[in-house]
Amino acid sequence: NRKFGILFLDNPIGAGFSMASSPQEIPRDELSVAKHLFIAITTFLQLNPSFKSRPLYIAGESYAGKYVPAIGYYILNKNAGQLTEHRRVNLAGIAIGNGLTDPVNQVATHASNAYFSGLINQRQKIELEKLQSEAIDLAKLGLWSQATNIRYAVMDSLQKMTGLATMFDYTKKVPYEINRVTRFLQNEVVKRALGVKESVGFHRCSDAVKNALHEDVMKSVKNMVEMVLKKKSKVLLYQGQYDLWDGVASTEAWVRTLGWEETGNFLMAERKVWKRDGKVAGYVQKWRNLSNVAVFGAGHLVPVDQPLNSQEMIENWVLDQGLFGEKDLLSNHWGTFS
Known part of the structure; x- marks a missing residue:
């Protein structure tokens, strides 16, 4: 958040600190997820009007490869409908990390x-x-x-x-230490700082949510990505190269089938070597408003494996700088690509 405001949303209802009064309240499809997210985003903007005019970028990873396109699609449809100007959401782009988007x-x-x-x-x-x-x-x-x-x-x-320690990164000898986040957020001091009731638990992965969305898993939201692209909003796809769940080859497989008028040009666009401090950081392919980045030395959780590179990737993508600029810049303050 050194350059942008950032808001974390525990999604869907039942995950994180978000609470479902009953299993029936948990969404079972992406339209329901998008409706809930839209209410959350628009309520936040009403309560914090200084953010209203800022461009909004929505990002998520893994199963958010469904949630992120769904809310992007929903916002654009709402904006094109009967919403008054002051209620429209200024969506500028979506970013999906190691996402499950087109399962087939x-x-x-x-x-x-x-x-x-x-x-x-x-x-x-x-x-x-x-x-x-x-x-x-x-x-x-x-x-x-x-x-x-x-x-x-x-x-x-x-x-x-x-026999791997984790399918999220086939180079790791031990799994990701993701329980640290849960322990941190379960701390009473942290809960008080966040305004969370002491009795409310944090659920990093909820079995109730998993069960509710079981039939959603193999359904595609590729059409929603297509709509976001056609509406000229920016789309960033990024994957860690060592992920066996939703990695580089997995993403390219569905990108090749996009029903977008620029897909052919994107597939023919040069894949550039991205270097930082003289070391390979990844590979970048960009055409118009679609960018795809393979992140070197990372697995399913790219920001965990490559935090600095991840931060600068996002910052430059949002600001249209460096390798995401419209001009073919060969170097900038943070690295080079060739």
Whole structure:
């Protein structure tokens, strides 16, 4: 937040500190999620009118590969409707990190990704591909719950085949220490500072939310990304190169199928080497309002693995500077790309 205001939203209802009065209140689809987020965002802007004119960028990672396009799509539709000028939301762009956005195309990549990373052999690859095809076929039939179950079976099988400490980063010897966040937010002093009741617990991952959205898992929101692009809002996709869940190959698989008039030009755009302090930081492909970044030395949780590079990536994307500038700048204050 050294250059921007930042607001964290615990989403969906039932996750983080957000509370659901009953399991039935938890959303079961992306439209419901978007409605809740829209109310949260517009209420915040009403309570803090000094932020109203600022450009809004919405970012999230992993399953927020669904939430972020959904709220972007919802805002743009609302803005185009009957909203008065003072109630419109000034959406400027969306950013998705290691996101699950178009599951049918993405689930098809796991076996090849692991095979060409040297993690499984051809027999195991064929075994995984059979499971992947089953998940895809079930999704095409609209059997969403069964399709989700088979997708989880794909990942469980890959975990057993590889014996990795975490599928979020195949180079790690131990899993991410993500429980630190939960311990911090459960601290009584922190709760008081945030205005949270002592009796309210923080749920980093909620089983109730997972169950509510079970049938949503294999559904695509690619059409929502297409709409955001067509409305000229900026879209940033970024992935850590070591992620086996929703990594680089997984993202490229669905980006190649985008129904956007500039998709062909984007796919032909040069993929540039991004360097920081003389070291490779990642690879950047950009055309018009779509940018895709593969982050070097990172897994599923890019800001955890590469915090400084992540910060500057976001700042330069928002400000249209450096590798995200309209002009082909070869260097700037924070690094070079060639």
